[in-house]
Amino acid sequence: MQQAKKGDTVRVHYTGKLTTGEQFDSSAGREPLEFEVGAGMMIKGFDDAVVGMAIGDKKTINIPPNEAYGERNDQMVIDFPLSNFPDDMTPEIGMQLMMNNSAGQQFPVTITEVKEEVVVLDANHMLAGKELVFDIEMVEIDSKGLIIVP
Incomplete structure (x- = not known):
């Protein structure tokens, strides 16, 4: 089964929460989030987390501030x-x-x-200094024009 790697365009469903459980964002009820893995379009921790995921894979990750929106300044x-x-x-x-x-x-x-x-x-990002928790589900992987769907 194909796994997401740097350079692939992926589509994921996600829910972002704080460690308190408070939700700050979700793709529920919307189209999946699409981005190129490793292109710097996402926060580092989220980008790194999708590498190695296959279609249908689900995971929950904790992202420290230095891999998210940085520390408060x-x-x-x-x-x-x-x-x-x-x-x-x-x-x-x-x-x-x-x-x-x-x-x-x-x-x-x-x-x-x-x-x-x-x-x-x-002027700090509202999520600066916070550890983030994401539930991620891999929906689609486009590897250089070859779209893999279940």
């Missing part, structure tokens, strides 16, 4: 002057915004605190 939390917000915007905890860096690149931030003069913005 306190330097990515900034105080942003409340006076720089538009007058018609009321910042609230949990609100997600897009900011520009000095090179003009956009990146997402989340409001984590609203103080009298500043709003605390966190």
Whole structure:
């Protein structure tokens, strides 16, 4: 039976959870997730986990932060002057915004605190610093144009 390897395009169903059991993503009710193994399209731990899987295989994996979204970085939390917000915007905890860096690149931030003069913005990925648990089921393997289905 063919096993997924680097360079193959695979389709998988998955459910992503935190170690607390809280689900943060799933392909349930949607098309399977498609990606090229080893192309850097997925977090490292997920990418590595599908190597060697055959169609119909199911597994549960734990991915440490360094193979997922990295550790939290306190330097990515900034105080942003409340006076720089538009007058018609009321910042609230949990609100997600897009900011520009000095090179003009956009990146997402989340409001984590609203103080009298500043709003605390966190540019860390929401899953940074967390161990992730994925249930994965291999659905399809396309090895250089040869599609293998059950």
